[in-house]
Amino acid sequence: MSKKFKITxxxxxxxYVLGGAQLMMLEDLLPAELxxxxxxxxxxxxxxxxxxxxxxxxxxxxxxxxxxxxxIARIVDYLRRH
Amino acid sequence: MEFPRITNNCCVEIDFRQKNCGRQRIGGDVxxxxxxxxxxxxxxxxxxGLGSGVKAGVLATLxxxxxxxxxSSFRDPxxxxxxxxxxxxxxxxxxxxxxxxxxxxxxxENEVRxxxxxxxxxxxxxxxxxxxxxxxxxxxxxxxKEPVSISLADFQAxxxxxxxxxxxxxxxxxxxSRALPFGWGIEKAGAYIRSQIEKQADISACELAAAxxxxxxxxxxxxxxxxxxxxxxxxxxxRQLLIMTGPPYDLKKDRLLADLVKSFPGRKxxxxxxxxxxxxxxxxxxxxxxxxxxxxxxxxxxxxxxxDLITEGILTVGLVARYLEDRRDPExxxxxxxxxxLRMLLNSDIINFVVGTxxxxxxxxxxxxxxxxxxxxxxxxxxxxxxxxxxxxxxxxYI
Numbered sequence: 001m002s003k004k005f006k007i008t009x010x011x012x013x014x015x016y017v018l019g020g021a022q023l024m025m026l027e028d029l030l031p032a033e034l035x036x037x038x039x040x041x042x043x044x045x046x047x048x049x050x051x052x053x054x055x056x057x058x059x060x061x062x063x064x065x066x067x068x069x070x071x072i073a074r075i076v077d078y079l080r081r082h
Numbered sequence: 083m084e085f086p087r088i089t090n091n092c093c094v095e096i097d098f099r100q101k102n103c104g105r106q107r108i109g110g111d112v113x114x115x116x117x118x119x120x121x122x123x124x125x126x127x128x129x130x131g132l133g134s135g136v137k138a139g140v141l142a143t144l145x146x147x148x149x150x151x152x153x154s155s156f157r158d159p160x161x162x163x164x165x166x167x168x169x170x171x172x173x174x175x176x177x178x179x180x181x182x183x184x185x186x187x188x189x190x191e192n193e194v195r196x197x198x199x200x201x202x203x204x205x206x207x208x209x210x211x212x213x214x215x216x217x218x219x220x221x222x223x224x225x226x227k228e229p230v231s232i233s234l235a236d237f238q239a240x241x242x243x244x245x246x247x248x249x250x251x252x253x254x255x256x257x258x259s260r261a262l263p264f265g266w267g268i269e270k271a272g273a274y275i276r277s278q279i280e281k282q283a284d285i286s287a288c289e290l291a292a293a294x295x296x297x298x299x300x301x302x303x304x305x306x307x308x309x310x311x312x313x314x315x316x317x318x319x320x321r322q323l324l325i326m327t328g329p330p331y332d333l334k335k336d337r338l339l340a341d342l343v344k345s346f347p348g349r350k351x352x353x354x355x356x357x358x359x360x361x362x363x364x365x366x367x368x369x370x371x372x373x374x375x376x377x378x379x380x381x382x383x384x385x386x387x388x389x390d391l392i393t394e395g396i397l398t399v400g401l402v403a404r405y406l407e408d409r410r411d412p413e414x415x416x417x418x419x420x421x422x423x424l425r426m427l428l429n430s431d432i433i434n435f436v437v438g439t440x441x442x443x444x445x446x447x448x449x450x451x452x453x454x455x456x457x458x459x460x461x462x463x464x465x466x467x468x469x470x471x472x473x474x475x476x477x478x479x480y481i
Contacts, residue, residue: 011371011381012355013396014444017452024376042371044384044392045355049444057444 003039005079008061009070012045020058022072029072034079092241093320093431094124094188096473097288098313099295101306103134103251110138111249111311112146117473118154122190124473125153128247128313129183130201132176138309141170141181149185159185159197163232164222184247192239192317199232202253202268205246206237210279212272213237243317244290246275251310252294256301266301286429287314320475322348323430325423327395328438328457329356330481335438338481340364342436343388349430350388351423354395354457355381357438362386377418391426393419396445397452399460402427406467433468435478437461 009015009023027040048059048066055068062078098113110133115126127149131141145166152162162185170181182200189195196204196215206213215235223229239245253271256262262270271294278285278293285293294312299305324346326339339361343350352358362369369392371384380401381394401420405412412425427433437458445454461478468474 009371009373010355011394013381013394013454014442014447014450016381016394016397017450017454020381021378024373024382027373040373042373042382042384043355044358044369044371044394047356047359050442052443 004037005062005082006039006041007075008041008043008046010046010048010057010059010061011042012047012049012057014049015046015058018057019069019071023058023060023070023075026072026075031076034076038079092192092317093475094192094473095287095316095318095431096124096126096313097286097291098128098247098311099288099291100312101251101295101299101310103306103309106135106309108136108139109309109311110134110142111251111309112139112142113247113311113313114146114150115313115473116150116154117469119469123154124188124315125150125185126247126313126315127153127183127185128201128249128311129181130249130251130309130311132180134309138181144170145181145183149183153185153187153197159195159234160220160222160232163197163199163230164224167222167224167227167230182250186245186247186315188239188315194237194239194245196235196245197232198235199230202248202250202271203233204235205248205268205272205275207244207246207275207279208240209242210276210283212276239317241317241319244279244287245315246290246294247313247315248294249309249311251306251308252298252312254308255298255310257307259301259303262301266298271298284318287316288428290314290316320431321429322346323351323426323433324348324436325351325353325433325461326357326361326436326438327353327399327461329354329360329440330438331440332481335481336360337364339436339438346434348432349390349426351391351393351426352386352389353393353399353423354438356442357395358384358386358392361389375417377416379416380418380420383419383422391419391422393423396454396457396460398423399457399464400455403460403464403467406464406471409471427468427474428472430474432475433465433477435461435465435476437478437480439480 060070102109127146129142129145131138184201185197187195217233254265257265291312384392412421465476
Protein backbone atom coordinates (compact mmCIF):
# COMPACT_ATOMS: atom_id res chain seq x y z
CA MET A 1 0.00 0.00 0.00
CA SER A 2 1.50 3.32 -0.92
CA LYS A 3 1.60 6.12 1.60
CA LYS A 4 -0.13 9.45 1.18
CA PHE A 5 3.09 11.48 1.15
CA LYS A 6 6.51 10.69 -0.22
CA ILE A 7 9.09 13.03 1.28
CA THR A 8 12.46 13.28 -0.46
CA UNK A 9 15.16 14.95 1.62
CA UNK A 10 18.14 16.42 -0.19
CA UNK A 11 21.45 15.40 1.40
CA UNK A 12 23.63 17.46 -0.94
CA UNK A 13 26.33 19.68 0.50
CA UNK A 14 24.51 23.01 0.49
CA UNK A 15 21.29 21.61 1.95
CA TYR A 16 23.17 19.69 4.59
CA VAL A 17 25.15 22.61 5.96
CA LEU A 18 22.17 24.96 5.83
CA GLY A 19 20.01 22.87 8.13
CA GLY A 20 19.36 19.67 6.20
CA ALA A 21 21.29 17.73 8.83
CA GLN A 22 18.33 18.03 11.23
CA LEU A 23 15.92 16.85 8.55
CA MET A 24 17.68 13.48 8.48
CA MET A 25 15.95 12.75 11.78
CA LEU A 26 12.52 13.62 10.40
CA GLU A 27 11.16 10.13 10.84
CA ASP A 28 11.75 10.18 14.60
CA LEU A 29 10.38 13.67 15.06
CA LEU A 30 7.11 13.42 13.15
CA PRO A 31 3.96 13.58 15.24
CA ALA A 32 2.47 10.12 15.72
CA GLU A 33 -0.63 10.76 13.64
CA LEU A 34 1.43 11.63 10.55
CA UNK A 35 4.01 8.92 10.84
CA UNK A 36 1.99 6.26 9.06
CA UNK A 37 1.14 8.52 6.19
CA UNK A 38 4.62 9.34 5.01
CA UNK A 39 7.41 7.53 3.27
CA UNK A 40 10.82 9.16 3.72
CA UNK A 41 13.65 8.75 1.25
CA UNK A 42 16.92 10.55 0.75
CA UNK A 43 18.31 12.07 -2.41
CA UNK A 44 22.02 12.55 -3.13
CA UNK A 45 21.09 15.99 -4.50
CA UNK A 46 17.81 17.42 -5.73
CA UNK A 47 19.78 19.93 -7.84
CA UNK A 48 17.47 22.67 -6.59
CA UNK A 49 20.27 24.99 -5.48
CA UNK A 50 21.54 25.16 -9.05
CA UNK A 51 18.41 26.66 -10.52
CA UNK A 52 19.52 30.16 -9.67
CA UNK A 53 16.10 31.43 -8.60
CA UNK A 54 17.22 32.46 -5.12
CA UNK A 55 15.34 29.67 -3.44
CA UNK A 56 17.12 28.80 -0.20
CA UNK A 57 18.31 25.36 0.90
CA UNK A 58 17.62 23.04 2.55
CA UNK A 59 15.19 21.53 0.08
CA UNK A 60 12.75 18.68 0.39
CA UNK A 61 10.25 17.41 -2.06
CA UNK A 62 6.85 16.32 -0.83
CA UNK A 63 5.32 14.23 -3.56
CA UNK A 64 6.15 16.51 -6.49
CA UNK A 65 6.21 19.83 -4.73
CA UNK A 66 9.55 21.40 -3.88
CA UNK A 67 9.79 23.10 -0.48
CA UNK A 68 12.60 25.56 0.17
CA UNK A 69 14.10 26.56 3.54
CA UNK A 70 12.66 23.33 4.84
CA UNK A 71 12.49 22.64 8.56
CA ILE A 72 10.75 19.97 10.57
CA ALA A 73 8.07 22.51 11.56
CA ARG A 74 7.50 23.56 7.97
CA ILE A 75 7.17 20.00 6.78
CA VAL A 76 4.73 19.11 9.55
CA ASP A 77 2.75 22.23 8.77
CA TYR A 78 2.58 21.30 5.07
CA LEU A 79 1.48 17.75 5.87
CA ARG A 80 -1.28 18.99 8.18
CA ARG A 81 -2.59 21.37 5.55
CA HIS A 82 -2.82 18.72 2.83
CA MET B 83 40.65 7.17 -19.97
CA GLU B 84 44.09 5.76 -19.23
CA PHE B 85 45.40 4.96 -15.78
CA PRO B 86 49.07 4.51 -14.87
CA ARG B 87 50.46 1.13 -15.81
CA ILE B 88 51.46 -1.18 -13.05
CA THR B 89 55.07 -2.32 -13.21
CA ASN B 90 55.76 -6.06 -12.79
CA ASN B 91 52.24 -6.49 -11.52
CA CYS B 92 53.34 -6.39 -7.94
CA CYS B 93 53.26 -3.71 -5.34
CA VAL B 94 54.64 -3.28 -1.88
CA GLU B 95 52.38 -2.72 1.09
CA ILE B 96 54.09 -1.60 4.29
CA ASP B 97 52.55 -1.11 7.69
CA PHE B 98 53.46 -1.55 11.32
CA ARG B 99 51.89 -1.83 14.75
CA GLN B 100 53.40 -0.86 18.05
CA LYS B 101 52.78 -0.94 21.79
CA ASN B 102 54.90 1.14 24.11
CA CYS B 103 56.62 -0.30 27.13
CA GLY B 104 54.59 -0.06 30.33
CA ARG B 105 52.77 3.25 30.47
CA GLN B 106 55.34 5.19 28.45
CA ARG B 107 53.76 7.69 26.16
CA ILE B 108 56.78 7.71 23.89
CA GLY B 109 57.96 4.54 22.21
CA GLY B 110 61.55 3.40 22.39
CA ASP B 111 61.13 1.59 19.05
CA VAL B 112 60.79 3.55 15.84
CA UNK B 113 59.61 2.21 12.51
CA UNK B 114 60.04 4.52 9.52
CA UNK B 115 59.53 4.02 5.83
CA UNK B 116 60.27 6.18 2.85
CA UNK B 117 59.37 5.84 -0.78
CA UNK B 118 61.83 7.16 -3.37
CA UNK B 119 59.40 7.70 -6.16
CA UNK B 120 61.89 8.45 -8.93
CA UNK B 121 63.96 5.36 -8.19
CA UNK B 122 60.88 3.26 -7.43
CA UNK B 123 62.53 2.17 -4.19
CA UNK B 124 61.11 1.73 -0.73
CA UNK B 125 63.18 1.70 2.43
CA UNK B 126 62.01 0.70 5.91
CA UNK B 127 63.96 0.94 9.13
CA UNK B 128 63.07 -0.50 12.52
CA UNK B 129 65.22 0.79 15.33
CA UNK B 130 65.14 -0.07 19.01
CA GLY B 131 66.75 2.46 21.34
CA LEU B 132 68.40 1.47 24.59
CA GLY B 133 65.86 1.37 27.41
CA SER B 134 62.38 2.80 26.98
CA GLY B 135 60.64 6.15 27.02
CA VAL B 136 62.00 9.48 25.85
CA LYS B 137 65.70 8.63 25.87
CA ALA B 138 65.16 5.44 23.91
CA GLY B 139 62.79 7.32 21.60
CA VAL B 140 65.49 9.87 20.79
CA LEU B 141 68.10 7.18 20.11
CA ALA B 142 65.75 5.18 17.96
CA THR B 143 64.50 8.22 16.03
CA LEU B 144 68.03 9.37 15.35
CA UNK B 145 69.03 5.90 14.21
CA UNK B 146 66.07 5.33 11.97
CA UNK B 147 66.20 8.74 10.30
CA UNK B 148 69.93 8.37 9.68
CA UNK B 149 69.34 4.84 8.44
CA UNK B 150 66.75 6.05 5.95
CA UNK B 151 68.98 8.86 4.70
CA UNK B 152 72.08 6.70 4.37
CA UNK B 153 70.25 3.88 2.67
CA SER B 154 68.66 6.26 0.19
CA SER B 155 71.89 8.06 -0.69
CA PHE B 156 74.60 5.42 -0.44
CA ARG B 157 74.86 1.82 -1.33
CA ASP B 158 77.37 0.80 1.34
CA PRO B 159 75.50 -0.39 4.44
CA UNK B 160 78.68 -0.87 6.54
CA UNK B 161 79.49 2.81 6.16
CA UNK B 162 75.94 3.74 7.13
CA UNK B 163 76.09 1.52 10.22
CA UNK B 164 79.41 3.00 11.26
CA UNK B 165 78.24 6.58 10.97
CA UNK B 166 75.10 5.80 12.92
CA UNK B 167 77.01 4.14 15.75
CA UNK B 168 79.57 6.94 15.89
CA UNK B 169 76.87 9.57 16.13
CA UNK B 170 74.62 8.16 18.84
CA UNK B 171 74.91 9.99 22.15
CA UNK B 172 76.25 8.11 25.15
CA UNK B 173 73.75 7.12 27.83
CA UNK B 174 74.57 8.88 31.12
CA UNK B 175 73.60 5.87 33.23
CA UNK B 176 74.92 2.97 31.25
CA UNK B 177 77.83 4.78 29.56
CA UNK B 178 77.16 3.19 26.21
CA UNK B 179 75.69 4.52 23.03
CA UNK B 180 73.42 2.00 21.68
CA UNK B 181 70.47 1.27 19.53
CA UNK B 182 69.78 -1.71 17.33
CA UNK B 183 68.33 -1.61 13.85
CA UNK B 184 67.12 -3.56 10.87
CA UNK B 185 66.93 -1.86 7.49
CA UNK B 186 65.17 -3.23 4.43
CA UNK B 187 65.64 -1.72 0.99
CA UNK B 188 63.35 -2.83 -1.85
CA UNK B 189 64.21 -1.68 -5.36
CA UNK B 190 62.05 -1.38 -8.48
CA GLU B 191 62.63 -5.00 -9.48
CA ASN B 192 61.78 -6.22 -5.98
CA GLU B 193 65.41 -6.95 -5.17
CA VAL B 194 65.66 -6.78 -1.41
CA ARG B 195 68.69 -5.84 0.67
CA UNK B 196 68.61 -6.33 4.42
CA UNK B 197 71.04 -4.81 6.91
CA UNK B 198 70.75 -5.87 10.55
CA UNK B 199 72.44 -4.98 13.78
CA UNK B 200 71.45 -6.79 16.94
CA UNK B 201 67.69 -6.78 16.30
CA UNK B 202 65.85 -10.13 16.14
CA UNK B 203 66.42 -11.49 12.61
CA UNK B 204 64.12 -10.22 9.89
CA UNK B 205 61.82 -13.05 8.79
CA UNK B 206 60.83 -13.68 5.19
CA UNK B 207 57.64 -15.62 4.54
CA UNK B 208 57.08 -17.00 1.05
CA UNK B 209 53.44 -17.96 1.04
CA UNK B 210 53.11 -19.52 4.47
CA UNK B 211 56.69 -20.88 4.63
CA UNK B 212 59.45 -19.02 6.43
CA UNK B 213 62.48 -19.09 4.14
CA UNK B 214 66.04 -19.10 5.39
CA UNK B 215 68.18 -16.19 4.25
CA UNK B 216 71.88 -16.48 3.64
CA UNK B 217 73.44 -13.89 5.91
CA UNK B 218 76.89 -12.47 5.58
CA UNK B 219 78.62 -10.97 8.62
CA UNK B 220 80.57 -7.77 8.05
CA UNK B 221 82.82 -6.14 10.57
CA UNK B 222 82.31 -2.44 11.17
CA UNK B 223 85.22 -0.48 12.62
CA UNK B 224 84.29 2.49 14.76
CA UNK B 225 86.32 5.40 15.98
CA UNK B 226 87.44 4.88 19.60
CA LYS B 227 85.25 1.86 20.06
CA GLU B 228 85.30 -1.89 19.63
CA PRO B 229 84.43 -3.09 16.15
CA VAL B 230 80.99 -4.66 15.83
CA SER B 231 79.54 -7.02 13.31
CA ILE B 232 76.47 -6.35 11.20
CA SER B 233 74.68 -8.83 9.02
CA LEU B 234 73.82 -8.36 5.34
CA ALA B 235 71.46 -10.37 3.19
CA ASP B 236 69.76 -10.01 -0.13
CA PHE B 237 67.15 -11.91 -2.07
CA GLN B 238 64.73 -11.54 -4.94
CA ALA B 239 61.18 -11.07 -3.69
CA UNK B 240 58.26 -12.56 -5.60
CA UNK B 241 54.56 -11.72 -5.31
CA UNK B 242 53.15 -13.22 -2.13
CA UNK B 243 56.34 -12.69 -0.11
CA UNK B 244 56.25 -10.95 3.24
CA UNK B 245 59.14 -9.44 5.15
CA UNK B 246 58.51 -9.26 8.89
CA UNK B 247 60.60 -6.97 11.09
CA UNK B 248 60.36 -7.46 14.84
CA UNK B 249 61.75 -5.67 17.85
CA UNK B 250 62.99 -7.74 20.78
CA UNK B 251 59.82 -6.81 22.65
CA UNK B 252 58.18 -9.39 20.38
CA UNK B 253 60.79 -12.15 20.48
CA UNK B 254 61.30 -11.83 24.25
CA UNK B 255 57.62 -11.47 25.10
CA UNK B 256 56.42 -13.79 27.83
CA UNK B 257 59.92 -14.27 29.22
CA UNK B 258 59.84 -15.70 32.73
CA SER B 259 56.24 -16.82 32.41
CA ARG B 260 55.31 -20.44 33.03
CA ALA B 261 54.25 -21.00 29.44
CA LEU B 262 57.30 -19.34 27.86
CA PRO B 263 60.13 -19.33 30.41
CA PHE B 264 62.67 -18.25 27.77
CA GLY B 265 60.36 -15.91 25.93
CA TRP B 266 58.41 -16.40 22.74
CA GLY B 267 61.54 -16.72 20.61
CA ILE B 268 61.92 -16.22 16.91
CA GLU B 269 61.05 -19.87 16.09
CA LYS B 270 57.70 -19.78 17.84
CA ALA B 271 56.97 -16.31 16.47
CA GLY B 272 57.73 -17.71 12.99
CA ALA B 273 55.33 -20.61 13.57
CA TYR B 274 52.66 -18.14 14.68
CA ILE B 275 53.18 -16.06 11.53
CA ARG B 276 52.84 -19.24 9.43
CA SER B 277 49.59 -20.13 11.14
CA GLN B 278 48.21 -16.61 10.57
CA ILE B 279 49.04 -16.75 6.85
CA GLU B 280 47.60 -20.26 6.54
CA LYS B 281 44.40 -19.04 8.14
CA GLN B 282 44.14 -16.06 5.79
CA ALA B 283 46.35 -16.26 2.71
CA ASP B 284 45.85 -12.60 1.74
CA ILE B 285 46.27 -11.13 5.24
CA SER B 286 47.31 -7.50 4.82
CA ALA B 287 50.49 -5.98 6.22
CA CYS B 288 48.65 -4.09 8.94
CA GLU B 289 46.50 -7.08 9.93
CA LEU B 290 49.53 -9.35 10.25
CA ALA B 291 51.53 -6.75 12.18
CA ALA B 292 48.56 -6.23 14.52
CA ALA B 293 48.15 -9.99 15.06
CA UNK B 294 51.83 -10.38 15.98
CA UNK B 295 51.89 -7.40 18.33
CA UNK B 296 48.66 -8.54 20.01
CA UNK B 297 50.07 -12.03 20.50
CA UNK B 298 53.27 -10.66 22.08
CA UNK B 299 51.11 -8.50 24.34
CA UNK B 300 49.09 -11.55 25.29
CA UNK B 301 52.29 -13.56 25.98
CA UNK B 302 53.14 -10.93 28.59
CA UNK B 303 49.75 -11.32 30.23
CA UNK B 304 48.31 -8.18 28.63
CA UNK B 305 51.26 -5.90 29.26
CA UNK B 306 54.18 -4.52 27.31
CA UNK B 307 57.32 -5.26 29.31
CA UNK B 308 59.42 -3.73 26.54
CA UNK B 309 58.42 -1.73 23.47
CA UNK B 310 56.69 -4.15 21.12
CA UNK B 311 56.91 -3.35 17.41
CA UNK B 312 56.28 -5.29 14.24
CA UNK B 313 56.61 -3.97 10.69
CA UNK B 314 55.46 -5.97 7.69
CA UNK B 315 56.32 -5.51 4.02
CA UNK B 316 53.97 -7.42 1.76
CA UNK B 317 54.51 -7.94 -1.99
CA UNK B 318 51.20 -8.46 -3.63
CA UNK B 319 48.87 -7.85 -6.51
CA UNK B 320 47.97 -4.20 -6.33
CA ARG B 321 44.47 -3.27 -5.26
CA GLN B 322 43.07 -0.48 -7.37
CA LEU B 323 40.62 2.16 -6.29
CA LEU B 324 38.83 4.79 -8.36
CA ILE B 325 37.41 7.90 -6.76
CA MET B 326 35.14 9.98 -8.93
CA THR B 327 34.31 13.35 -7.52
CA GLY B 328 32.70 16.37 -9.07
CA PRO B 329 30.68 16.88 -12.24
CA PRO B 330 32.71 17.26 -15.46
CA TYR B 331 33.31 20.80 -16.65
CA ASP B 332 32.22 19.77 -20.11
CA LEU B 333 28.72 18.28 -20.08
CA LYS B 334 29.69 16.01 -22.96
CA LYS B 335 32.00 14.15 -20.61
CA ASP B 336 29.18 12.96 -18.34
CA ARG B 337 29.07 9.78 -20.35
CA LEU B 338 32.73 9.12 -19.49
CA LEU B 339 31.91 8.74 -15.79
CA ALA B 340 29.32 6.11 -16.58
CA ASP B 341 31.76 4.21 -18.78
CA LEU B 342 34.33 4.26 -15.98
CA VAL B 343 31.88 2.76 -13.52
CA LYS B 344 31.35 -0.10 -15.92
CA SER B 345 34.94 -0.67 -17.02
CA PHE B 346 37.27 0.16 -14.12
CA PRO B 347 39.03 -2.96 -12.78
CA GLY B 348 38.86 -2.30 -9.05
CA ARG B 349 36.76 -0.69 -6.38
CA LYS B 350 34.85 2.49 -7.06
CA UNK B 351 33.77 5.41 -4.91
CA UNK B 352 31.70 8.42 -5.93
CA UNK B 353 32.05 11.51 -3.72
CA UNK B 354 29.41 14.03 -4.63
CA UNK B 355 25.64 14.12 -4.92
CA UNK B 356 25.58 15.62 -8.40
CA UNK B 357 28.26 13.24 -9.60
CA UNK B 358 26.19 10.32 -8.31
CA UNK B 359 23.13 11.70 -10.09
CA UNK B 360 25.06 11.95 -13.35
CA UNK B 361 26.23 8.34 -13.10
CA UNK B 362 22.73 7.21 -12.18
CA UNK B 363 21.24 9.04 -15.15
CA UNK B 364 23.83 7.81 -17.63
CA UNK B 365 23.75 4.18 -16.51
CA UNK B 366 20.03 4.05 -15.81
CA UNK B 367 20.68 2.79 -12.27
CA UNK B 368 19.09 4.02 -9.07
CA UNK B 369 20.78 5.61 -6.07
CA UNK B 370 19.44 4.87 -2.59
CA UNK B 371 20.42 7.10 0.30
CA UNK B 372 20.96 5.14 3.51
CA UNK B 373 18.99 7.14 6.04
CA UNK B 374 19.36 4.52 8.77
CA UNK B 375 22.40 5.23 10.93
CA UNK B 376 23.39 8.86 10.78
CA UNK B 377 26.44 10.62 12.11
CA UNK B 378 25.53 14.31 12.52
CA UNK B 379 28.93 15.34 11.19
CA UNK B 380 28.32 14.20 7.61
CA UNK B 381 25.49 13.53 5.16
CA UNK B 382 24.67 9.83 4.85
CA UNK B 383 26.20 7.55 2.23
CA UNK B 384 24.27 5.91 -0.58
CA UNK B 385 24.36 2.75 -2.60
CA UNK B 386 24.14 2.00 -6.31
CA UNK B 387 24.69 -1.16 -8.28
CA UNK B 388 28.27 -1.38 -9.52
CA UNK B 389 29.65 1.28 -7.17
CA ASP B 390 31.17 0.35 -3.81
CA LEU B 391 30.41 3.59 -2.01
CA ILE B 392 28.63 6.87 -2.70
CA THR B 393 29.08 9.86 -0.41
CA GLU B 394 28.43 13.57 -0.35
CA GLY B 395 31.24 15.60 -1.91
CA ILE B 396 33.29 18.36 -0.38
CA LEU B 397 32.44 17.93 3.33
CA THR B 398 33.27 14.24 3.15
CA VAL B 399 36.54 14.57 1.24
CA GLY B 400 37.52 17.44 3.55
CA LEU B 401 37.07 15.20 6.57
CA VAL B 402 38.95 12.37 4.86
CA ALA B 403 41.87 14.76 4.31
CA ARG B 404 41.82 15.65 8.00
CA TYR B 405 41.74 12.00 9.07
CA LEU B 406 44.67 11.20 6.77
CA GLU B 407 46.64 14.14 8.06
CA ASP B 408 46.12 13.07 11.67
CA ARG B 409 46.86 9.41 10.82
CA ARG B 410 43.55 8.31 12.32
CA ASP B 411 42.64 4.66 12.49
CA PRO B 412 39.19 4.12 10.90
CA GLU B 413 38.33 1.51 13.53
CA UNK B 414 38.50 4.04 16.36
CA UNK B 415 36.36 6.72 14.69
CA UNK B 416 32.63 7.35 14.51
CA UNK B 417 31.42 5.34 11.58
CA UNK B 418 30.35 7.67 8.78
CA UNK B 419 30.89 8.13 5.06
CA UNK B 420 34.38 9.58 5.59
CA UNK B 421 35.61 6.62 7.69
CA UNK B 422 34.33 4.29 4.97
CA UNK B 423 36.33 6.21 2.36
CA LEU B 424 39.36 6.23 4.67
CA ARG B 425 39.20 2.48 5.17
CA MET B 426 39.02 1.87 1.42
CA LEU B 427 41.94 4.23 0.78
CA LEU B 428 44.11 2.46 3.33
CA ASN B 429 43.22 -0.93 1.87
CA SER B 430 44.20 0.08 -1.67
CA ASP B 431 47.59 0.47 -3.30
CA ILE B 432 46.85 2.48 -6.39
CA ILE B 433 44.30 5.24 -6.09
CA ASN B 434 43.05 7.01 -9.17
CA PHE B 435 41.14 10.26 -8.79
CA VAL B 436 38.90 11.51 -11.56
CA VAL B 437 37.99 15.05 -10.59
CA GLY B 438 35.23 17.00 -12.28
CA THR B 439 35.99 20.70 -12.14
CA UNK B 440 32.52 22.18 -12.53
CA UNK B 441 31.79 24.32 -9.48
CA UNK B 442 28.45 24.58 -7.74
CA UNK B 443 28.13 28.34 -7.48
CA UNK B 444 25.87 28.09 -4.50
CA UNK B 445 28.82 26.76 -2.49
CA UNK B 446 30.55 30.11 -2.93
CA UNK B 447 27.64 32.01 -1.36
CA UNK B 448 29.16 34.11 1.44
CA UNK B 449 26.16 33.25 3.64
CA UNK B 450 27.25 29.62 3.86
CA UNK B 451 27.89 28.82 7.52
CA UNK B 452 30.98 26.77 6.74
CA UNK B 453 33.78 27.42 4.35
CA UNK B 454 33.65 25.02 1.45
CA UNK B 455 36.98 24.44 -0.15
CA UNK B 456 37.56 23.93 -3.82
CA UNK B 457 37.38 20.23 -4.55
CA UNK B 458 40.48 20.21 -6.72
CA UNK B 459 42.67 21.53 -3.88
CA UNK B 460 41.38 19.05 -1.34
CA UNK B 461 41.95 16.14 -3.70
CA UNK B 462 45.50 17.34 -4.41
CA UNK B 463 46.15 17.41 -0.68
CA UNK B 464 44.71 13.91 -0.18
CA UNK B 465 46.81 12.53 -3.05
CA UNK B 466 49.99 14.11 -1.63
CA UNK B 467 49.28 12.65 1.82
CA UNK B 468 48.62 9.22 0.35
CA UNK B 469 51.89 9.33 -1.61
CA UNK B 470 54.14 10.70 1.11
CA UNK B 471 52.68 9.46 4.36
CA UNK B 472 51.04 6.23 3.28
CA UNK B 473 53.35 5.24 0.39
CA UNK B 474 50.45 4.74 -2.04
CA UNK B 475 50.52 5.35 -5.76
CA UNK B 476 48.07 7.94 -6.96
CA UNK B 477 46.96 9.65 -10.14
CA UNK B 478 44.69 12.64 -10.62
CA UNK B 479 42.86 13.44 -13.83
CA TYR B 480 40.68 16.47 -14.27
CA ILE B 481 37.66 16.42 -16.51
